Amino acid sequence: MNWLAPDSKFMRAWSNLVDGVWINILMLVTSIPIITIGAALTAGHDACRRSIEGEGKGVTSNYFKSFKTNFIKATLLWLPFLVALIALVWSWIVLQITPLLIIKFALTILWLIGFEWVFALQARFENTVAGTLKNAFIFGISHIAMTVALVIVDAVFVALLAASWFHMPGGLFLLVILGYGTMLMLH
Structure with a gap:
């Protein structure tokens, strides 16, 4: 198969990267009031999943539909x-x-476990707020290897942001554009 064919792995990966960048931009815009970060993260998770699985009408409509549905x-x-x-x-x-x-270490680890799972679960399943919180910790502890992998991906991104901020400010723009939306595609 030709590597530039629409169904090739290269073009699918390129499409996922572009979708991740666009989801990141949507997340940045809708996270401007700090109170909406949770809804933006949930919508980002949902839009990434639907983009990878080929569901829905488009990334933007999936994102805003999920943002509206899961806002509260x-x-x-x-x-x-x-x-x-x-x-x-x-x-x-x-x-x-x-x-x-x-x-402090124990509470930080608990915070990371919950944070890595709670918005993905909210995006995927219909549950009460308390049920989603409980399930996030259950998933995080029962799938500890996956949780550690998610934390490592996030830690690498934060380390790259910090290193770029101090050592190569010109690369900061690229990291901000690629951002958390692209990382959600990796999750």
Whole structure:
């Protein structure tokens, strides 16, 4: 098969990359009010899954349909994660107390486990907010290898952002454009 044929692996990968970039742009625009980050992440997960599986009318319509459908539940899921994130960052920066180190590590790991799964589950399944939170931790702990892989992918992206910020600011634009939408395609 010709590598430029529409059904070739190269063209499918290129199409997925372009969809990931577009989903990232949509996520950036709809995340401008911080309160909507949960809905944007949920819509991003749903649009990526549908794009890869070839479902729906198009990436943009899938994204906004999911954003609208999941807005309330995703926002209710995001708010505790936002509060916990602020508290964790504050504790790591301000509370330099050695006996609290184990507690801070444990709470950070729990936050990462929940964060990696909760919005993907909200995008895929219909459940209550409490049920989705519970299932996120169940999935995260029972599929620990996959959770570690997801955290590694996210950590590499954050490390690239930080390195680019300090050492190669010209590459920062490319990383922001590729962004989390492309990482969701990898998830």
